[in-house]
Amino acid sequence: MVESCSAVNCCNRRRIDVKMKFHRIPTDPNMRKLWLHAIRRKNFTPSTTTVICEKHFTPEDYEPISRKNIAIEGF
Ligand SMILES: [Zn+2]
Secondary structure, eight states, X not given: OOXXXXXXXXXXXXXXXXXXXXXXXXXXXXXXXXXXXXXXXXXXXXXXXXXXXXXXXXXXXXXXXHHHHHHHHTO
């Protein structure tokens, strides 16, 4: 099955030749609500295969793993 972005006005699809990240809608209810608001689709119920492409995220949206590791070492 071809995964394609579920955001409004976006038709990016997962392709082998293009390196693009796709993210599943979070299962956490609060995060899920934020994501659904952000993709601006009305009457939309995401399935377990619903994905959003990296185009809708900024670098700040990604949790830096290295910083997390440093914080853990600080304890
Ligand atoms: Zn997209």
